[in-house]
Amino acid sequence: MRVSVTRRALIPLAAAAMATALAGCGSQISDPASANSTASSGSSCVDTSGSSVKVGFINSLSGTMAISENTVFDSLSLAAEEINAAGGVMGKQLEVISEDGASEPTKFAERAGKLIQQDCTAAVFGGWTSSSRKAMLPVFEANDALLFYPVQYEGLEASKNIFYTGATTNQQIIPALDYLAEQGTKSIFLVGSDYVFPRTANKIIQAYAKAHGMEVLGEEYAPLGSTEFSTIVNKVRDSKADAVFNTLNGDSNVAFFRQYKSVGLTAASMPVVSVSIAEEEVPGVGLENVEGQLTAWDYYQTLDTPANKKFVAAFKAKFGADRVTSDPMEAAYTSLYLWKAMVEKAGSFEVDKVQAAAGGVTFEAPEGTVTVDGENNHITKTPRIGKINSEGLIETVWSSPKAVEPDPFLASYDWAKDLAK
Amino acid sequence: MSTFLRSRWGVLAGFAAGAVLLLVAAPAALSAFNLALLGKFICFAIVAVGIGLAWGRGGMLTLGQGVFFGLGAYIMAMHLKLADASLFGGSGVPDFMSLYGSGEVPGWWEPFRSPVVTLLAVVLVPGLVALVLGLAVFKRRVKGAYFAILSQALAAAFAVFLIGQQATTGGSNGLSGFRSFFGFDLKDPSNKMMLYSIAAVVLLLALAAARQLMRSRFGELLVAVRDQEERVRFLGYDPATIKTVTYVIAAVMAGIAGALFVPIVGIISPADVGVIPSIAFLIGVAIGGRATLLGPVLGALSVAIAQTSLASTFPSFWVYFQGLLFVLVIGFMPGGLASLPRLVSRLKQRRTEQPGGAAPASAPQVPGSAVPAPATAATTPTTVPEEASR
Numbered sequence: 001m002r003v004s005v006t007r008r009a010l011i012p013l014a015a016a017a018m019a020t021a022l023a024g025c026g027s028q029i030s031d032p033a034s035a036n037s038t039a040s041s042g043s044s045c046v047d048t049s050g051s052s053v054k055v056g057f058i059n060s061l062s063g064t065m066a067i068s069e070n071t072v073f074d075s076l077s078l079a080a081e082e083i084n085a086a087g088g089v090m091g092k093q094l095e096v097i098s099e100d101g102a103s104e105p106t107k108f109a110e111r112a113g114k115l116i117q118q119d120c121t122a123a124v125f126g127g128w129t130s131s132s133r134k135a136m137l138p139v140f141e142a143n144d145a146l147l148f149y150p151v152q153y154e155g156l157e158a159s160k161n162i163f164y165t166g167a168t169t170n171q172q173i174i175p176a177l178d179y180l181a182e183q184g185t186k187s188i189f190l191v192g193s194d195y196v197f198p199r200t201a202n203k204i205i206q207a208y209a210k211a212h213g214m215e216v217l218g219e220e221y222a223p224l225g226s227t228e229f230s231t232i233v234n235k236v237r238d239s240k241a242d243a244v245f246n247t248l249n250g251d252s253n254v255a256f257f258r259q260y261k262s263v264g265l266t267a268a269s270m271p272v273v274s275v276s277i278a279e280e281e282v283p284g285v286g287l288e289n290v291e292g293q294l295t296a297w298d299y300y301q302t303l304d305t306p307a308n309k310k311f312v313a314a315f316k317a318k319f320g321a322d323r324v325t326s327d328p329m330e331a332a333y334t335s336l337y338l339w340k341a342m343v344e345k346a347g348s349f350e351v352d353k354v355q356a357a358a359g360g361v362t363f364e365a366p367e368g369t370v371t372v373d374g375e376n377n378h379i380t381k382t383p384r385i386g387k388i389n390s391e392g393l394i395e396t397v398w399s400s401p402k403a404v405e406p407d408p409f410l411a412s413y414d415w416a417k418d419l420a421k
Numbered sequence: 422m423s424t425f426l427r428s429r430w431g432v433l434a435g436f437a438a439g440a441v442l443l444l445v446a447a448p449a450a451l452s453a454f455n456l457a458l459l460g461k462f463i464c465f466a467i468v469a470v471g472i473g474l475a476w477g478r479g480g481m482l483t484l485g486q487g488v489f490f491g492l493g494a495y496i497m498a499m500h501l502k503l504a505d506a507s508l509f510g511g512s513g514v515p516d517f518m519s520l521y522g523s524g525e526v527p528g529w530w531e532p533f534r535s536p537v538v539t540l541l542a543v544v545l546v547p548g549l550v551a552l553v554l555g556l557a558v559f560k561r562r563v564k565g566a567y568f569a570i571l572s573q574a575l576a577a578a579f580a581v582f583l584i585g586q587q588a589t590t591g592g593s594n595g596l597s598g599f600r601s602f603f604g605f606d607l608k609d610p611s612n613k614m615m616l617y618s619i620a621a622v623v624l625l626l627a628l629a630a631a632r633q634l635m636r637s638r639f640g641e642l643l644v645a646v647r648d649q650e651e652r653v654r655f656l657g658y659d660p661a662t663i664k665t666v667t668y669v670i671a672a673v674m675a676g677i678a679g680a681l682f683v684p685i686v687g688i689i690s691p692a693d694v695g696v697i698p699s700i701a702f703l704i705g706v707a708i709g710g711r712a713t714l715l716g717p718v719l720g721a722l723s724v725a726i727a728q729t730s731l732a733s734t735f736p737s738f739w740v741y742f743q744g745l746l747f748v749l750v751i752g753f754m755p756g757g758l759a760s761l762p763r764l765v766s767r768l769k770q771r772r773t774e775q776p777g778g779a780a781p782a783s784a785p786q787v788p789g790s791a792v793p794a795p796a797t798a799a800t801t802p803t804t805v806p807e808e809a810s811r
Contacts, residue, residue: 027611103692104692105688134598135594138599142608156520194592195592196593223584224593
């Protein structure tokens with residue numbers, strides 16, 4: 001039988017191939033110390049000899065997150081253009097290489113690897129979802145490269161290879177709860193999309209509520225992208241809570257608020273505090289559905305600072321008068337300037353020198369002066385509660401008296417002790 | 422030429438050429454980054470070999486291979502997480518569990534501390550799930566669209582389940598940040614090279630296994646079940662058993678591919694195992710030519726390569742392009758790219774036979790006429806017509 005001959009011949013062939021594969025094995029980990037010594041095997045290939053230096057932008061330009069992340073890409077582009085027009089960073093023009101994260105964590109990890117290893121960028125800017133950041137984190141740590149992440153997130157993280165220019169929980173969620181408590185809110189209902197940020201945020205809210213005598217009347221999750229909210233909204237209505245804390249993401253907000261309105265709930269009868277709806281999202285959700293509702297961020301387009309006026313004017317001039325600016329866009333814009341300031345303070349594009357110089361670097365950002373915390377690589381931010389007005393912009397109704405130091409692990413809050421061990 | 426290709430030495434030479442290409446030429450020509458990418462594509466290609474068997478040969482439209490891919494991947498990822506935790510943290514508890522969970526390792530994770538259990542589970546768990554599912558489905562003679570819908574629903578449910586289990590599976594973040602692979606440092610370039618080589622060898626082995634299966638009596642029965650299930654039953658065979666065995670083989674291949682994907686790519690998340698990736702697996706196979714041996718592999722590789730290169734240049738364009746390609750292939754070239762040479766030669770033949778060009782519109786769906794796979798399918802004594810079973 002001729003088949004068997006082939007089979008017999010294939011086995012040694014395969015075995016030989018497997019043997020060659022295993023022959024090329026590298027170092028084995030015997031003890032953690034030796035493993036750490038080989039940590040930075042990915043030596044930097046960043047070329048700073050010419051008149052330009054490469055930086056990478058990584059945003060979801062396709063997929064479900066594209067609608068949000070394109071805006072961050074735009075404001076990053078604006079910042080790069082401004083910096084180049086003003087002479088670049090240490091006299092070198094920025095050469096932007098953009099990659100698409102395609103709204104998939106695996107894609108983000110892969111493309112981040114390309115920006116670091118293949119394109120040899122000096123720093124990378126972008127990411128939005130927590131899963132995209134979590135996916136990129138090991139890539140940046142393994143290659144000892146820098147990522148600037150511009151979106152508010154669930155905290156409980158501090159990597160020396162990531163600079164977080166969005167708010168951590170004590171700069172967004174906790175101030176929002178403080179605000180609600182100040183307004184006399186005794187009971188809240190939690191509604192969120194089913195992923196890391198809402199689940200972690202709600203864990204923090206539960207702990208806060210327990211310590212502050214606030215009652216949590218319900219905690220409901222909808223799958224990301226879900227548009228079926230009649231059950232959840234009915235539960236919310238029947239709970240008669242004083243307020244709703246909304247961590248829904250993207251399209252789900254449209255369905256949620258429409259349903260919310262249709263059962264007769266209003267901003268006056270039961271206000272909703274949202275942490276994922278910014279100026280950019282209001283038209284999508286429908287102004288008629290969210291007017292008067294509350295948001296918690298650190299930046300609004302309506303802020304009256306000189307830096308913000310300049311930022312908004314420049315953005316509209318570049319991308320059109322109908323465009324709006326939002327918190328993540330501002331944080332992204334700020335992140336590029338912060339990197340520039342770090343590089344100039346360090347006098348070098350090298351990662352370890354930039355990291356060493358980062359602590360205390362400040363920038364006059366549209367949201368106010370921000371300062372980098374050298375310990376946890378986050379920045380100081382000023383929490384603000386806003387109300388969506390009739391134009392679809394957000395007016396500040398409450399603002400923290402001063403910028404709040406970042407505390408990603410909530411170490412300074414007694415009630416949060418058990419959250420992050 | 423074609424007689425040589427059909428001879429056993431021709432086949433051996435083909436495998437040797439594949440091995441040289443994958444194990445010698447590719448590592449020499451590609452940068453470390455691109456080699457890792459190719460390693461990832463090879464994982465997809467291994468899944469494709471299984472789909473080629475189940476769908477192309479067996480007529481089972483497996484719209485949910487992401488489940489088996491995911492099972493293999495998550496099992497491997499759990500082991501790597503646990504191994505890292507005891508190697509580096511000392512506590513033995515993976516980092517994300519203390520962040521989002523109770524800080525304790527759930528009981529069903531514990532078995533995967535053992536490397537042996539993990540390696541066995543990578544093969545056995547997808548295989549057993551497919552076995553149970555296959556028996557339940559095929560014994561009841563569920564087929565066609567119902568089976569496709571069922572398998573797709575399973576993929577959707579699996580992804581939703583994973584997302585909901587943030588404390589134990591990492592939720593939508595998935596599992597990532599692996600530092601060692603069975604004691605080997607994953608940052609070491611030579612270890613990355615080793616992982617790539619293992620994937621390449623596994624692909625060659627999967628191809629060899631698929632070829633033996635296709636040429637065996639079992640393979641002939643499988644094609645017969647695809648085309649005329651009732652007749653096979655009247656001949657005294659149980660089509661359910663034949664289909665279940667094939668389904669299990671496809672699942673095991675997907676599971677192994679998933680397990681290799683994890684250390685090569687460094688992350689597994691629900692977005693890699695749900696409905697969309699499951700369909701993406703299938704598109705590659707369809708484009709390459711589902712009923713052939715090499716078609717699925719070439720399809721999976723070329724679709725993945727095209728996606729990576731096109732998507733960086735035209736981000737939102739890729740999805741449309743992929744859809745268009747799929748429609749074109751299904752509509753005009755049901756045998757996939759692998760049938761291209763045959764189609765071309767047939768067109769030539771027709772032109773020489775009928776210079777007037779009065780031939781009827783080309784109808785590749787006529788049973789027995791559109792035999793794809795010049796090198797492989799043609800070697801089997803039975804003809805392997807594409808059945809209109811979509």
